[in-house]
Amino acid sequence: MALCIALPAIAAAVGLGGLEAYRLATPDAPLFGDPQPRSLADAITRGRGVEAAYPFIRDGQDPNALISIDDEDYTGGGERSCSPLIAAIASRDSNIVQMLVNFGARLDRPQNRDAWCFAGALGDETMQNVLAAAGADTDPDRCPRRDWDRSQAPLTWFH
C-alpha cells in the first residue's frame, strides 16, 4: 500500500530528474523549445519571439542594418531587404519591435522612417501605438500614399 501511495511522488521525482538530466545533455531538444534560429531574419519571420531574436542583437548584430528576407509570406516571392524593425512590424510582433528600439534601432534612420506608416497600412493600431510611444513621427501626411492589399505579402507595400 505504501509503495502504491508513494508511486506518484516516485514517478514525479524520477520524471523531473530525468527530464532535467536530458535538458543538461540536450538543451536544444524540442521538449525544451525550438532550436535557436540561424539568423535574426529567421527569428522574426518564423514567429520565434523576442527571446530568439535578442541573442543576435546581444551578440553584436546592428539592429539598424538591413536583413534579407526570403519568405513568400512576407515578400510574395523572392528575396527582399529591409530593416529588422520593418520585418518585426510585418510579423506583427510588438515585443520584437520594442526590443529593437530598446537596444539601438533608430526610428529616424531612412530604413525605419516609414515604420509607423507601414504599421498603419497593415491596419495594426497597436503597433502604431508602440512606435508612437517609442518616438516615431506620427504625422500621417508624411506617409507614402500607398494602400496595401491584404491579399498581398506585407513587405510588398514598400515596392
Place this chain on the structure above:
Amino acid sequence: MASATNSRQLARPPEPHARVWTFAVGALALPPLLILCWTLWRAPYPLSEAVSLFEDVAQRPVSSFLVPTTSYYRPLFYVGLSTLWHGAGSIDRGLALIKLLLHILPLTVLVVAFIANLRPRSALDAAAATVATAVLIGSPGLLDNLELPLSYTLVGMPIAVIVWMLLERERRSWHGPLILALTIVALGFKEQGLVIVPVIVLAWWMGAPGIGRGTVVSIAVVAIAYVIFRLAYRGAWPLFEQDVGFGFERLSSTDAAQRFGAFPLWIYAYSSLSTIANVLFAEPTDGTFRIVRAWVEDHSQPWHFVYLFSSVATTTLIAWWGATVLRRSRRSPESRVVMAVVMSLLACGVLSFNYSRPRLGGMAVPFYALAAYHAIRAVEYRAAISRRLIAVLTTAALIVLAAAWQARAIYTIEFTRQRAVNAHREWLTDLSRRRANFAGRRGYLQVMDAMTEQGTARRPVPRVRYPKWMLNLLGED
C-alpha cells in the same frame, strides 16, 4: 474496540528506521526542490517590481525602513535588502546574495524542516509524507510567495515550521529566546508573521512541551506592542490597497471603494474568508470564483477538477481526522496540529481582510500540509486493518489524491519558470518606456541600468513542453 486498539498500535510502529524513511522522503522531494532553487537562481529580478524596490534600498538610509510611513511595513526585509545591497561589494553580488539568502535558503529550509518535522517511521508514514510534501510545494500559498524579490512570507513560512518543531520538542533553556527571536524576524518581514503568535499561545495552552509561560507572555506582549505600533502609525490607510475580487468579478481599489465604501465590513469579511477558502478548497483565487465561473460558462479545464478534487478531498480528510483527534484528547500533539491549522487559517484570513491573494494564506500552508500528513496517515492505517476491498479502494483513492498533488507541485515549477521567462521578456521589451516614464527619477534609472545586465544576459530556463493533455491537467498557461 479491538479495531481501535489495533489502530493505535499501528499508529506507533516499532520500526526504528525513522532516519531512513526521512531520507527517503527527502530524496523524493529533492528533484522538485533543486529544480525550483535552480529556476529561482537563474531567474532575473522583474523590472516592474524590483527596480523601484531596490531604488528605495539604494537611496534611503537603513534606519528609515524602521519607521512605518505607509500601510506596507516590512522593516527587517528592507534592512536585509539594504545590508546585502550596500555590503556585498557590487550590485551583482548583492543581487545574487539576496536571491540566495532571502529566497533559495528559506525555500530549502522550509522543505527540509517540514520533512524533518514529519519524521516518518514506517513505509506508510513515508508514503503519507510524500503526499504532504507535495501539498506544501503544490499549494498556491507557496507558489505565490516564490516571486522575486518579494520574499516577505517565504521567510516566515520556514520560521513557522521551526517554531512548531521547537514547541513540540522537550523544553530546553534556549527554546524560549529562539522562538521569540524567530517570531520577531517573521513579524519584521511582514505582518503575516503575526500568524505564528496565536499558534504559539494555543499550542502552549494545549500542553505543547517545548515552551513555557514566560515565553508565551513575552511573545504576546511583543505582538500586542507591534499591533499598537502599527495602528498608531497607520496615518491614512486607503480603504482598499489593491484590486478586490468579489464573486466573478475583480474590482479596482477605486471601484471597490465606491461600491463598498459606506460599509466595508462585509467585503472585508468576504476577502478574509476567500483567503481561508483558497487554502482549503483552491477556490476562490484573489476573491474571484474563477473555477466556478468557468464551469458556469462551460469552459472548464481539467486542471480545475484537479485543483478542486485535491483540495476538497484533503480538507475533508483533515476535517475527519481533526474531529477524531479532538474527540480523543484536547492536549495531544495531534490535537495541537488540528488547532494550529484552524488558528493559522483564521489569522491569515483576518490579516488579509483588505484584499485576498493566495500568498496571504502562505503562513497557514505548512500547518495545512502537516495536518494533511496526519490525516492521510490515519486513513492509511485504518485501511491497513480493513477488509481487502476497502483497503484496495482506499489505496486507489489515495493514489489519485497523491497524483493530483504531484501535478500541482509540478505546476509550481512550471509557473515559476514562466514567471522567469516573463521577467526576462519584460527587460527586453520595456526599457525604453520605463526610461521615458521615469526620466525625472535619476535613482530609478541608475538602478535600472545597473540591473539591465542581470535582466537580459541569461535566458531563463524555459518551461518543459509537456503534451497538451498534461498541460491541461497541470494548470493554466
